[in-house]
Amino acid sequence: MPELPEVECLTRALREVGEGHRLVCARFYREDLRWPIPIPEFHERMVGQVIQQVSRRSKYLLLTTELGHAIVHLGMSGNILLSAEGEPERKHTHFTWGVETESGIKYLHFVDPRRFGCLLCCAPDELWSHKLIKDLGPEPLLSQDLAEHLWKKSRNKTVAVKNFLMDAHVVVGVGNIYANEALFRAKVHPLREAGTLKRKEWDVVAVAIQEVLEAAIKAGGTSFRDYRHVDGGSGYFEVALRVYGRDREPCEICGGMIAQERLGGRATYYCDACQL
DNA sequence: CGTATCTCCTGCAAGC
């Protein structure tokens, strides 16, 4: 499941391969993912153009040319694989892009078995007003006052703090795994109503979010490179998960048993003794 | 508007 650290690592890897290079071809093997793929618009705005910038906003990967932007989301199961081969080598490859580099054309294969991902395009001046982008919360690793922001946003909110953190309109990039982990580290119970957290508790939560995401980015840097590395774990396989998936195991702080329950349809893990 | 639920999809694991 690509979370923010995986998308950040992929962005950096794609930047290395693509930035400043020309996108010379694109082949599509299906017409829709989560939404219809704007294939003609992609050809107009991206193909034949130099990729001026590869960037990221939330879990959206952004490619920019002189004529517009491509917005890519990996959904639940998406990945972009680099290969010297133009032919797809993996099942569920939905499109392939060719990038001209000093050492010949390199191919980027978008693979996404569950097809929760998307590919959209927009004009150069439409990105920040795009409906997927415009209402997003701050980037947790760039925000200078994340705790203050979370505190202000949470006033009078009765939603569980874990669901609050997973709302991309509040703060981006905190998926289910990292919401569980951040709250465990901060010793805050995931079922607490968001509005009941004290200002100082938000300081602790904000730091926990930033620490767990940064640790995952550091651990996730090897996931791209080429086909031989694609299955080699990105991020959370190498970050020690302290509660996620550890129900009925002992808490590493107090030795009590980690509990699991479903919250808004999502698996939620916590230590009832440590997290208040 | 705030909150909760539904929905898309395939792969995998557990249970019989």
Next chain:
DNA sequence: TGCTTGCAGGAGATAC
């Protein structure tokens, strides 16, 4: 061994 069942989950859409 081979089936069925349930779960995994990002985030927009929908319902209240």
